[in-house]
Amino acid sequence: MDSNDGQNPDPELPEEFWNRIRQLAGSEGKNVDKESLVFVMERKLNASDIDDSQHRLxxxxxxxxxxxxxxxxRLKQKLEAGRSQTTGKEENPNPVPAWIIDPDLEKSSITLRMWKIGKSAEHFKYVFINEWKQIVKKNNLRKIHAVRLWAVRVGVHRELWFALVKLPQPQTKAAARGNLLNRSSIAEQKTGSDGKNSEIELEAKVKKNTEIELEANVKKNSEIELEANMKKNSEIELEADMEKNSEIELEADKEKNSEIELEANMKKNSEIELEANMKKNSEIELEANIKMKNSENELEANMKKNSEIELEANIKMKNSENELDDKLEDLRFYFGQKLPIELVNKMKEIERGEVDESKILVIRKPLSSDDLDPSCDIFFIPGEEMLNDDFLKHREKAELDTIPPSSAYLAVELIDMNLIRHSVHLKRHHYSGYMVTEGWNGVKYGFGNQLRKGQLLELWAVRVGEDLWFVLRDVTPK
Structure with missing residues (x-):
């Protein structure tokens, strides 16, 4: 199995392993590249593969x-540290991280390194280390087992996943010979038994069959009679229950009607009483107002009260003006901000073109659960939270306002916090505002980003020539 000569095609990955890989990748919002699936190897495990002191495959x-x-x-780079103290082999210090689906269809991380044995440049060996020891114990792997290994690529970052399949253990020659001897012994016993039937045994069998038949008939008649009695009792009980239920329902209806009638009477009396009280209160209030209007003391009190109300209104108006000034000052701060020079230089380096110095702060918001949901691939820009909506040109706004909104988009380049470039789409949201999609998951899971809920981000809009670019900044307070 060391090479494929064209006569023995590669074995296919079992369907349950393929379905499990797609299920796990889908739960993380990732696609599986089926064309990248390759068969790596098949071999029988040896003592060193399962030895606790060596823990490597x-x-x-x-x-x-x-x-x-x-x-x-990367794996073949020459070592600076010499041989490993654990294995005695020359191994690369920069392993390739990967994932593995073990024979129990469970996913775990695995470390892939390369060992160089001897002085020849061709003596390179790939090895699984560290986590391999736990896989051996968990799946009860032994020297008698043979395994197959496949590799496949997952997600936009082409993550390396492996599938490890344990092959069925073949039947040994001793077990096969034991099964053959057992079948021969049974055949001999049957032949001996057939030759020893006598007339006495035949008579005993006839008598026994007669007794069994009689017992069966008695039992059958008892069962028929029991079934008839049970049916009759069930009908009597059913009739009694129906009659009892009818009486209960009738009594319940009478009680319910009495409660409804009592409630209606109480409601009517309450309404009459309320109307009388309201009429009486109105008459008393009218008489009091006439007296108050004719009193000079009450007139002076009213004037004083009006002055207090006017003073309170002026204070509230002044506070409102102060709050408005504060909000205007905040807006002046946001619109006056400038991007760090390293971000501007990064865009010039990528595009090798002119970067427009007019930069617009679109939104400043903490990340929500929806922004981090791997199944959505969306960064929301709510309309009510936008600081400036003039980052789009008139024709671009008209294009995004196409109905339905999800059918139109703008292709935008996005620079994340680690100066990594991503291609994304800008679309209209169904309700208001906009959303960054078709590539946002790449920003979330990009190298070194580690986005989290509540992290405070700024989204800037910059023009590079005629193209629209976004710049993402982390402004979370330290």
Whole structure:
């Protein structure tokens, strides 16, 4: 199985493993590249593969290429630290991180390194280390087992996933010979038994069959009679229950009607009483107002009260003006902000073109659960939270306002907090504002980003030539 000569095609990955890989990748918002699936190797495990003191699996020979050129070159770099103190092998200090689906269909991380044995440049071996010891124990792997290994690429970042399949254990020659002896012994016993039937045994069997038949008839008649009695009792009980239920329902209806009638009478009396009280209160209030109007003392009190009300209104108006000034000052701060020079230089370096110095702060918001949901791939820009909506040109706004909104988008380049460039889409939201999608998951899971709920981000709009770019800044207080 070390090479494929064209006569023995690669074995196919079992369907349950393929379905499990797609299920796990889908739960993380990732796609599986089926075309990248390659069969790596098949071999029987040896003592060193399952030894607790060595805890590694040697992947040799490699059936097909399952690494990129960069990954393979990275593993073959010459060591600076010399041989490993644990294995005694010369191993690369920069491993390739990967994931593995074990024979129990469970996903776990796995570390892939390369060992160089001997002085020849061709003596390279790929090995699983560290986590391999737990996989051996969890799946009860032994020297008698043979395994197959596949590799596949997952997600936009081409993550390396493995599938490890434990093959069924073949039947040993001793077990097969034991099964054959058992079948021969049973056949001999049957032949001996057939030759020993006598007339006495035949008579005993006839008598026994007669007794069994009689017992069966008695039992059957008892069951028929019991069933008839049970049916009759059930009908009597059912009739009694129906009659009892009818009486209960009739009594309940009478009680309910009495409660409804009592409630209606109480409501009517309350309404009459309320109307009388309201009429009486109105007459008293009218008489009091006439007396108050004719009193000079009450007139002076009213004037004083009006002055207090006017003073309170002036104070509230002054406070409102102060709040408005504060909000205007905040807006002047946001619109007066400038992007750090390293972000501007990064865009000039990427595009090698002119970067418009007019930059617009679109929104400043904390990340929500919806922004971080891997199944959505959306960064929301609510209309009520936008600081400026003039970052789009008139024709771009008209294009995004196409009905339905989800059918139109603008292709935008986005620079994240680590100066990494992403291609995303800008669309109209169904209700108001906009949303960044079709690439936002790449920003969330980008190298070194580690976005989290509540993290405070700023989204800036910049023109590079005629193209619209976004710049993402982390302004979370330290």
């Amino acid at each position: 040697v992947i040799q020979p490699v059936k097909n290429s399952f690494l990129t050129i960069d990954e393979d070159e």
